[in-house]
Amino acid sequence: DAGITQSPRHKVTETGTPVTLRCHQTENHRYMYWYRQDPGHGLRLIHYSYGVKDTDKGEVSDGYSVSRSKTEDFLLTLESATSSQTSVYFCAISESGLAGFEQYFGPGTRLTVT
């Protein structure tokens, strides 16, 4: 299994509070991604990174920011959490040269905003 961990695995927070989710990899892969999964929507891309300090927006980036100061860590921040951000968040990694640019996924973080 690819070495990807996410922390925390579960979190309950109140509306309006800031939240940071962490993705950590031990594979030294260049590309990292944050997705959210909601019933009836599959997985949707929030932000992605193509190198240290190089990030870009995905399909559902409003209300989220990211940072990548080291190859191994990709942080997702909800500046002021809202109930619509209750979701399961997945981190994924990939590397150029892999056949088909396969993405490996972390175990997910379940976030509940009350």
Place this chain on the structure above:
Amino acid sequence: AQTVTQSQPEMSVQEAETVTLSCTYDTSENNYYLFWYKQPPSRQMILVIRQEAYKQQNATENRFSVNFQKAAKSFSLKISDSQLGDTAMYFCAFMKHEGGGADGLTFGKGTHLIIQP
């Protein structure tokens, strides 16, 4: 922008039967990859099979195979000799080839496959 459509929200078959999951996509890209991911109740996303758009030969991985019809923009997954452990959500996903692999995946909404004993 790309879209991926899975028209079967849920399917149920008997163990040992063959089942086919449908996926269609819309894109103006010519070079891309297609994937099927499995998500069991553990929530872990597991790659089942991939297909490069430039390859005419359909990909196979043991009991899993695809029927890739590029002109029709169709990418179905066939599971032969289905097993109880195949019970899971299955997601079809698309990725552009340009960008060197940086682009994220576009997923369909998923098909919940239930294998009955």
